[in-house]
Amino acid sequence: MNLLTPDVLVILILDGIFAFFGTIAFFLSIKIILKWDITKTTTTQYRLEKQSYLVATIIKYILFIKLPLFLYFIYVQDKLSVYIPGAMCAVGVVNSTTYGFYAMIIKIINLYLFSSWLVLNKVDLENEKMPYTKIKFIFFVIIYIFLMSEIVLEVMEFFSLDPARIVSCCGTVFSAAGKSTIASILSLPNTLLVSLFYINFILILFAYRLKNSVYYALANILFVATSIISLISFFGTYIYELPTHHCPFCMLQSDYHYIGYVLYTTLFIGTFSAIARYIILLAGIKKSNFGKISLIFDTVYVIIVSAYPVIYHLKNGVWL
Amino acid sequence: MKLFNLLLFEYALSAIKRRGSKNIFIFIIFFILIFLLSSIFFISNSIKKELSYTVDSLPDITIQKLSAGREQDISLDVVEKLSTIEGVSQVSPRVWGYYYFKNAGANFSVVGVSRFDTNYKKSIQNVVDKYDKTIFDKPNTMIVGEGVKKILEKNYYDKYFNFIKPNGDFKKIYLAGVFKGSTLLESNDIILLSNENAREIFGMSEDKATDITIRVPNPKEVNEIATKIRLMYPNFRVITKNDLRISYNNIFDYKSGVFLALFIIALFTFFIIIYDKTSGLSSDEKREIGVQKAVGWKIGDILLQKFYEAFIISFVAFFSALTFGMFYVYFLNAPVLRDIFTGYSILKPPFELPFSFDFGTVTLIFFATVPLYIAATIIPSWFAATLEADEVIR
């Protein structure tokens, strides 16, 4: 409990704001789902139209704060690591409680969900009939559940951090000896994981060529997983030039020229754009730039991430 | 799809200027909040830095004799036994205590120094080396910190001071010099004199000391040795440097905790104020929005304008308050606010706050304030943007 440092407190306050406004949006969404009828000309319908703008504004707000907050969250976890014995960086802290890991995963999912909602919203507003309004708000109800789960998990994580309990850091969490599910995935041979990564990328290229948005989006979603896994198990070690250093967070630090930010941002933009493209296509709009953006960013990610082992090999003549 | 409409942004800027008085009010409130918050963080960061300097210079292990839960003079015969422990490089008994100068209402720290034993604190040792002759050759002399000098002067003691011994007798000690410690927090109220004089002033016998400090060159061995000593002398209190560091930080954090509670209340109030101020639309404002809609502005355009307004005000306030906070803390040394942290005491050390800029702190202050401001404007902005234009333009 004495880990309620100002940083943690600020995150909790913001969580409170998200929960508060999210709940307002939730109730409005329910109202809209139940009563929306664009053909009607009643005062109620006009009021609902206005209220849908409020929900959209709230969601935009939450997303735009969430994005930088996510990075701040990692930074705070990192800072807390000094209080938790055995934790040398954010990974240790996140893993010290049962909630930490799931909070992290849901956080990432939420970034995608919120962004997707905004794309759907834009598409809805660009159509006179506003055909996706009900779907959009049903979608938000689902997002709300994810949002509240994330907040609850995060709060519980912070409150259950125990400086008296020793935890493992990334060395053991991600190593073959570890017992967690992540460890079991990562204990698969690197050649397999890296191959999956590159095969995934080739699938992306094919799907793009074939102009098939469904496969393209699916390939990109898969790509999120293969990229992160291969980053942790293989590429990361070349960034750190240490075969046992399997940390997804340390690369955000100045020691590694903040390359983590570049990698994660390009990965997010690349993969999300594919999803956006699919949503736009569903709405019947054929043309969008998202396909190109996605391809560019995915490729940039692959290039940067591949550069590390290649350069290492060129410099040193061996692999790690 | 143009991503940024400069004209709209400029319009927002002009809208802020045109609603001058209301916006200035919000700006000032926000400014004050950030200013206070950032000042407090800057001060506490500086003090933590100061304290960590201080803690570093403390002894590795300090041993006190406890009797009935209270500290008692410790007998010097344990010194030899302690010196035999492996890993211990030096055992130094200390004679020191607090002397309450009634007339001034001030507590002085009286520290005895000896010619032959090296004092644990480098700064004090430096002073001893510098003034060596005077303390030990001339009897009954002392060297004092700057704060002490000032107080003595105020009470008309110029060249000497009369200590009152426990048995009521006076002990006159002459002032041989004034010194500045390397860490100003601690040394302002210190009086250095010979161990013999110190014992005399406190009425302590020759074979006793106040406590014993132990130097352990290898920090990894400190805990082991501390445990050994605890086993050897169960009625001694054994404190390691790390224990001290933790307890300093705890006192510190406790004060931060109180402050944080107040801060949350302040945030809440602030949220309400901003909400209230931005919701109250004058008839002029309403008409302006009505006109905007009548000439073809969408709800989304007005929302964007309102967002730009909030963004501009909060960012400008943020940066200016932060800068002003830095100026206040590091340049002016934070008059008034500083006392909250250092406690009230006549001998307030006039120390300077060391500059410590931490990007993490700035980010913290940002997340604690700007999103809150913008959140407070969400509903008022929406309300403004969804006004029925028809009613207001008649």
Place this chain on the structure above:
Amino acid sequence: MIKVDKIYKIFNQGKPNETVALQNITFQVKSKELVLLKGPSGSGKSTLLSILAALLKPTSGDVEVDGKKIAKLPDNFASMYRRENIGFIFQKFNLIPTLSVYENVILPLIPSGFTKEEIDTKAELSMKKFSIYHKKNDLAKNLSGGEQQRVAIARALVNDPKIILADEPTANLDAKLSQDFLSFLKELKNDKKTIVIATHDPIFFNLDITDREIEIVKGVMK
């Protein structure tokens, strides 16, 4: 070109202060016509004008402009329609007093994403046409009544709309300025704009440039 079809507007429907502002309004305005909506104050003319501008949604009925139904469009479409097709002249000018003439005139164009140059061109054209260009940097509140009138008209025309809607344009003007307005009206008619004016000022009655006069009393067409 403008087809008004069975427009009803009821305010505060279902509440004790329920008011029927318009009942079963149906008429047409052909392209480039000047139509007068005559009627005493409170007859619902302003309400009807707002509905024509898609600024207010009717309780039932619709308005079709060039084949497109506009009365019940969602906000962003209604706003786009208004922005591109309508020039609105208000009863009280409704200039923003603390903005300059130029800034007032370009108000409709700001959210459209035009470049500064495009906006300057359009604004200059409109201001010059109504002889207010020389005062472009003056604050609106410092202008005389006549000058304000011209700024209001310049603003309404800056986006080159097809349709001009004027709500009691001479209500706050003296005789001279009212006459000035009439000459502007003639100019607009010559520019082949479709014009609808809601007014009870007799100065507009029986003008030769008027194509039709429609009378509305207590929300009902006569």
